[in-house]
Amino acid sequence: MSSTALRSLSVQSLTWTSVAEVESLCSQLGTILSTSSVTEVWIEDCSLSSTCFLNLASGLRESAQSKLNFLQVWNAWADTSALKQVADMINSAARLETLCLGGEVDRMVDMDEEATRALSQALIQSSSLKTLKVRSPASVKGGVSALKVRSQASVNCGVSALMLNAFAGDGGNRSIDRLQLIGVSGLGNFLPELFTSNRSLKEVEFTAMDVRPEQWALLCQSIRVNSTATTINVVIFKDGISGAALEEIEELACAASSDVKDPVLHLQIYAMDYDVLLSAFNHLGRILRASAKCLTRASTSVEYRSPLPGNNIDLLVQKIDGLDERFILIESIVQGLDVKMGYIVSLQRQLQSTLSTFMSEVDRIIGYSELHQQSRTPKRPYITNDVGFFYRMNASLHLGTTVRLRLMCESVTGFHTVKDQEGLKLRLDRENSGWIPTIIEISYKVLYYAVKTGVDVILGVGQAIPDWDALKTNIVKLDSISDIDRSAIRKGGHSEQLNETWLRIQQTLAPQLKDSFSRIFNLYLVKYVGPQNGGHAWVCADCMHKAKHAGSLTF
Structure with a gap:
């Protein structure tokens, strides 16, 4: 596909084997930004170096007609020296209207004076910017008192300094009319000054603020x-x-x-x-x-x-x-x-x-452990035939049979199948014939316990699965299997077969996680607020938007 067809560029949860590798990738992405019509850029949970952001910013500088109007940088820099290049990206995006900046870790609070000054100047000079969203840790080491803020002149660290330098006084930004602050500490005494000195603000949101x-x-x-x-x-x-x-x-x-x-x-x-x-x-x-x-x-x-x-x-x-x-x-x-x-x-x-x-x-x-959660392996896989119906447990699987590996949405409000999901097409061979039947077993176990506990009614599983009535009769066959699993759990053991299957799922999905996961499965990686909600999850676009609106996601 030609790069000129691109509209959105997302770099999320990126891992690499060497610094040179990721810097080379960012150089290529910078080239894409310089030659395409990308309007949105998302950079999240990557810990990129200053050189990486320099390569990205170089691409924007070379594109005099850049159409970038949305930039989100969450938990994305390894140290504060990279923020000067983030500021360069802002300066190079003449049409930038929405900027989302910050994260959950202490990087925003630990901004040095040079990084704060560079970002402040970028915000002041950005005349196209309309919406600014800043996220910072709600509680940082030492608390609010650790900032020791006494006057505007003494504010020299973190988000407090950034906000005051960018907004307060006659030289502050006057194009931004929508400001959202999330989890910001140490700004309480200076919020009034933001309002009194900046008359351009029309809509302001304070989320989880330490005031x-x-x-x-x-x-x-x-x-x-x-x-x-x-x-x-x-x-x-x-x-x-x-x-x-x-x-x-x-x-x-x-x-x-x-x-x-x-x-x-x-x-x-x-x-x-x-x-x-x-x-x-x-x-x-x-x-x-x-x-x-x-x-x-x-x-x-x-x-x-x-x-x-x-x-x-x-x-x-x-x-x-x-x-x-x-x-x-x-x-x-x-x-x-x-x-x-x-x-x-x-x-x-x-x-x-x-x-x-x-x-x-x-x-x-089903043997889904904390280790699998940490590796962000999708937890609700199932197998269908080529037309989208659940594969029966009693159905014969022959070498050469075509099946599709599909994944359910893992929303905390309940798992469900995803509409119009393409799934990963697999042909049964000697290598996968051992673990594909186990996936079928795993999916039926999940459905079995949903029926047995009555949760299927709460989740609306029947409405979400077209052949639900036929499946319920097949689910009864899991009674003996579930007893074996319960016995293994009481002894504190783990099924080697299940562990092997989860490993195979992770290995099979690894290439798609890098390239085309959202296109094949219509799922997106999110992180819920609070450990009680399970941390990371793969959810559909609908559930992701609802959770974002409810404020239950950290990204």
Whole structure:
């Protein structure tokens, strides 16, 4: 395929045998960037050297008509010296509109002064940039106090310095109107300055930010001064939410207003604990019933409307006239929702617990170990005939028979087959005739336990598999096999046959993982937030987008 047909370039979880090898690859990718119409570049989990980024940046510099408008660099540099070349990439992309930068490790926090200055200047000079998304570790060694930030002049490290240098003051970037900060520490005292000195910001999102309660109050005041901000998104992940934190969030909701604009605050709270979630819900209900200080309106998400300007007295009086009746109605609704919410959350906890337990037990039974998880081997393989139907356990497999190796989506909300998946075409030979039948066995074990525990109904397996009714009769034959597996697990042993099969799966898929995995299987490697969700998983595009929207992915 001609390089001019390329629109997206993704370099993800790259491994190499020598530095020269990966630097040569990046040089080739740089050549592609200089000669193609690539609009999106994704570089994730690679730990590339400064030379690698220099080779990529060189390609962009050589392309005067570069159409690159999206660049994401997550956990992608080996040390901060590479950030100067990342800045060079930004400078060379004249049409860049969206930049996603950072990661989960300490590299963003450990930026030296030179790297910070280079990135800041690149952001300031990028007049085309509209959206900036920055991710940093939510907790770093030494905590927020380790940064010892006392004034803007003393801020010389990490994301805090980058944000202030790029946005604050008269010389800051004025093209960016959408800013998203994820897990950033040490910036709480300077968030107000971002708002007061930069009037170009229209939409700001704070996700898992390390901001103290008293800093929210200062932020409220700066939002009132900034007349352009229209949307403020606050996303909180908590095992427990203190009363002080809720009070400050209430203050943020009620005080976020200006003389010109009436910004909307979107507040999202993610909590696995039932009591925490219900406490937050009840508190929001009290805000709705509290007073006319914070006008509200109901929608599919919680929204707070700030007070109207003082000069609109007549309009305010009209709104207050009907407020008592509204609060009575809202109180009735909230009381009913308290009961329903408790029931829904209880069901949700049971469902999550059932699915988590089920997935864990099945992984053990089919011999999928932590070692396989670390190597990111897909865990839900199955075999079909050439037209896409599950291969029966009692069907004959002869040398020369054509089958397809397929993979299910491994979403934490439940595994399922993937629509329009091509699968890997295999012809049965002496080498693979030993492990292909074991894959058939593995897939039936997964389905067997889904039926036996009733999880198949929760997952909707019947709707996802066309020949489900016929398969259920075949699944019964696994009773004796599952007993053997359970016995082996109780003894702490592992099936050599299963281990050999997983190794063969890994070896067979290795070439596709490098070149055409997403095209053949319609699956993408993601990492879920928290070890309870299983870490890495191969998921379909639909589940990936839903998880991203819910904030449950780290990449």
